[in-house]
Amino acid sequence: MEVTEKEKDPFVTPYLEVVLPAGISDTVEIKRDDPENSVWVPEDVPGLLGAAYDFSAEEEIKEAEIAFKFDRKFLDNENFNPQIYYIDTEKQEMYPLEDQEVDLDNCVVKARTAHFSKYALIDTYLWDQAWKDDIIAGEQDKLNARIDVAFVLDESGSMASNDRRNVRVQVSKNFIDILRNEEKVHDRGAVIGFASSARLLSPFTNDHEALKKALDNIRASGGTSLSSGISLALGQFPLPSVDLPDTDDNYETSMKIIVMLTDGAGSYSDTYTQNAIEKGVKIYTVGLGSSYDRTLLQKIAEQTGAQSYHAENADDLIGEFEKLMRESVDIVTDSDGDGLSDYHEERIRLFNGLTIQLDPNDPDCDGDGLKDGEEIVQATDMWGRVFFRMKSHPNMTDSDGD
Ligand SMILES: [Ca+2]
Numbered sequence: 001m002e003v004t005e006k007e008k009d010p011f012v013t014p015y016l017e018v019v020l021p022a023g024i025s026d027t028v029e030i031k032r033d034d035p036e037n038s039v040w041v042p043e044d045v046p047g048l049l050g051a052a053y054d055f056s057a058e059e060e061i062k063e064a065e066i067a068f069k070f071d072r073k074f075l076d077n078e079n080f081n082p083q084i085y086y087i088d089t090e091k092q093e094m095y096p097l098e099d100q101e102v103d104l105d106n107c108v109v110k111a112r113t114a115h116f117s118k119y120a121l122i123d124t125y126l127w128d129q130a131w132k133d134d135i136i137a138g139e140q141d142k143l144n145a146r147i148d149v150a151f152v153l154d155e156s157g158s159m160a161s162n163d164r165r166n167v168r169v170q171v172s173k174n175f176i177d178i179l180r181n182e183e184k185v186h187d188r189g190a191v192i193g194f195a196s197s198a199r200l201l202s203p204f205t206n207d208h209e210a211l212k213k214a215l216d217n218i219r220a221s222g223g224t225s226l227s228s229g230i231s232l233a234l235g236q237f238p239l240p241s242v243d244l245p246d247t248d249d250n251y252e253t254s255m256k257i258i259v260m261l262t263d264g265a266g267s268y269s270d271t272y273t274q275n276a277i278e279k280g281v282k283i284y285t286v287g288l289g290s291s292y293d294r295t296l297l298q299k300i301a302e303q304t305g306a307q308s309y310h311a312e313n314a315d316d317l318i319g320e321f322e323k324l325m326r327e328s329v330d331i332v333t334d335s336d337g338d339g340l341s342d343y344h345e346e347r348i349r350l351f352n353g354l355t356i357q358l359d360p361n362d363p364d365c366d367g368d369g370l371k372d373g374e375e376i377v378q379a380t381d382m383w384g385r386v387f388f389r390m391k392s393h394p395n396m397t398d399s400d401g402d
């Protein structure tokens with residue numbers, strides 16, 4: 001059966017192939033969800049071809065085969081890959097049905113389903129583009145925590161040619177510039193240089209100018225022992241339960257990170273990764289050039305819950321450090337105190353693939369009395385990807401039109 005005249009869409013035509021048990025077919029309704037007015041499946045949903053449709057019947061079905069016929073013009077789209085997506089607006093989930101039959105010659109996609117719902121035909125190629133950037137999960141209890149960051153910079157001889165102008169020192173100073181010395185938060189830094197062995201150039205301090213001076217002592221000579229650098233850095237982070245000085249109330253809740261930068265493959269033992277995990281220290285790794293062990297650096301970062309970055313040359317360090325700062329500091333900074341980090345306010349990807357941007361300096365973007373973080377909740381889909389569920393729209397005072 002097909003849709004009635006008034007439910008027709010210019011680009012897709014949904015219809016029902018089979019309904020079991022027979023007899024229910026007569027009660028089936030297929031209603032168009034006008035993309036111009038739809039709350040959940042508006043026209044800018046990535047890859048949406050035509051409108052979404054609500055399938056319903058008076059009785060529950062056991063099995064049906066639904067189909068979408070689509071306009072031939074879509075075949076011109078590059079990498080065109082049409083699939084029928086199931087849309088659950090209550091749970092805020094949207095994913096392709098299994099085992100679809102795609103007939104490009106006749107412009108038809110068919111799939112079986114065990115229950116009726118809302119469905120849309122989506123160009124999976126475009127849909128996947130909208131999901132390709134990983135959004136890093138935020139930790140609610142770390143919001144506005146103090147940051148304790150140890151810079152572990154490579155001082156091996158090869159740095160003399162790989163980083164002639166000491167860009168690694170400059171980008172570390174840029175990082176220190178965003179550390180806070182405010183009434184409530186005093187972020188701290190430490191500086192460690194390492195080659196064949198490691199040197200503590202500054203222990204943890206919130207004297208940010210002193211940290212920058214310590215960075216000026218970074219040099220370039222000798223081999224590369226990643227172990228020595230990481231080990232000395234980890235030693236600066238006490239185990240909270242064992243040897244925490246009672247003067248430091250904020251240590252347990254602080255965001256503990258190591259930023260390790262190297263251009264070479266050196267000795268490393270996994271026990272340091274384990275040690276970092278035990279202490280709750282995330283090790284962000286930055287590899288420079290082509291001689292370092294990329295797999296190892298990615299593994300250290302991943303296992304400690306951090307990220308890894310690659311700089312082709314010293315100039316690239318500037319951009320990679322920008323990213324690193326956003327993906328570490330901005331995730332724990334909630335400038336407007338609305339429960340969403342600065343990082344996430346700019347990348348609120350919804351279940352329907354749309355991304356909305358909020359103002360990290362406005363706690364209630366639509367002025368409806370609900371904070372942004374009360375309207376938006378972080379979630380993870382079945383593939384482990386981070387997205388956000390909306391309780392209500394943070395950019396519209398009346399999102400359900402009542
Ligand atoms: Ca915020």
Ligand SMILES: [Ca+2]
Pocket residue numbers: 336338340345358359360361362363364365372
């Ligand atoms: Ca906000």
Ligand SMILES: [Ca+2]
Pocket residue numbers: 364365366367368369370371372375394
């Ligand atoms: Ca609001």
